[in-house]
Amino acid sequence: MLRYVLEEQDVASVRFGISPLCELGLSLRAIRGPAYFPLQLPWVRRTEEARADLDHEVLDALIDDRMWTPDFLNPRPHSPLTRLDEELAELRELSADVFHRDLTAVHGRVPDVLAGPPRAAVRRVVAALEELWDASFEPYWPRMRAVLEADVVHRGRQIAQHGLGAMLNGLSATIDFDGDILSVRLKDPTDRTHRIDGTGLTLVPTMFTRRASAPVGLGPPMLMYPARGQGALWETERIANPAAVAGILGETRASLLAALGDPASSTELGVRFDVTPSAVNQHLRALRDAGLLVSTRYGRSVLYLRSELGSALLGGRTPSG
Known part of the structure; x- marks a missing residue:
């Protein structure tokens, strides 16, 4: 005691x-x-x-x-x-x-x-x-x-x-x-x-x-x-997606886009959505190449964040500029 x-x-x-x-x-x-x-x-x-x-x-x-x-x-x-x-x-x-x-x-x-x-x-x-x-x-x-x-x-x-x-x-x-x-x-x-x-x-x-x-x-x-x-730390995350966005991007990519209002690494996202590292990286590259995400290096990790265009797509509005 x-x-x-x-x-x-x-x-x-x-x-x-x-x-x-x-x-x-x-x-x-x-x-x-x-x-x-x-x-x-x-x-x-x-x-x-x-x-x-x-x-x-x-x-x-x-x-x-x-x-x-x-x-x-x-x-x-x-x-x-x-x-x-x-x-x-x-x-x-x-x-x-x-x-x-x-x-x-x-x-x-x-x-x-x-x-x-x-x-x-x-x-x-x-x-x-x-x-x-x-x-x-x-x-x-x-x-x-x-x-x-x-x-x-x-x-x-x-x-x-x-x-x-x-x-x-x-x-x-x-x-x-x-x-x-x-x-x-x-x-x-x-x-x-x-x-x-x-x-x-x-x-x-x-x-x-x-x-x-x-x-x-x-x-x-x-x-x-x-x-x-x-x-709850390791529970797979499920996000309800706007049907139109999911129809265009697919459920996984729409979920990733919806989740990236805050920066996160591919490893973290793989855990949250129960997606393999190689698959989540493929999805993130596709979203970034389409201008829907931006990325930056933080230490040994690459962090992804939804771009203004990605936010506009989710919100159904036209981006400024």
Whole structure:
């Protein structure tokens, strides 16, 4: 049992944060034991081929059979807008003592693959995580982040309408708050009690936990809890199309055009509409060549957006100019 003691002044310092690195580290749970994370099975399956050539020797050393990960993969996010590159930059500067301490807390020792010179080992960990992100997260992160941000908005509304206690007690069935003590039933049999003492409590929604979890060690007070709405993340999207447009373009292309009022990548669109990557790219190229879409590169992804002509076609009006 983990207990956080909140004094009156601590109640005002409860805050939310979103951590890409935390999601990246916790995703190792779904990769290691996909049967325990049924909501994320579509993600595991879709990314399996992309993960084939990663540094699995290192990634496997970052999780044990209890699904524990070292605390350096669960940083306390500085804000709801924390970026992965910022978190990885901090991880690169991790001291050897903390690196070895956090690994030992999980495995009882430093795994052989990471037992060499600490600076080189940290660099290899960062490289393995960057590759995992590029292969499995970058195409889907906008949708994942949207779910996490929607959860934070919902929790804020709960506080405004029903108070902090109701919100905390609604985070997970394994969390209880009595007004003074926040109790979390963990799989870790150790009984731990921490006073917040003005340091603040950070609540982090995640896609990769089924119950509340917390850092293994004595780091800053932080709780990770299952985000709402993740069950709908991988549902195939269906959009009702104007019959005339669907008759001209076909249902799939009309659906893509209707959906691209907001920019999206071909990979994201393939997930949303249950279309293979090659097929969705073919449809997008045809729509772009017809002047109905525009595209721009963002990092390693190409984002598509409906053009003025495409909007005019959907709206049945003549474009300006």
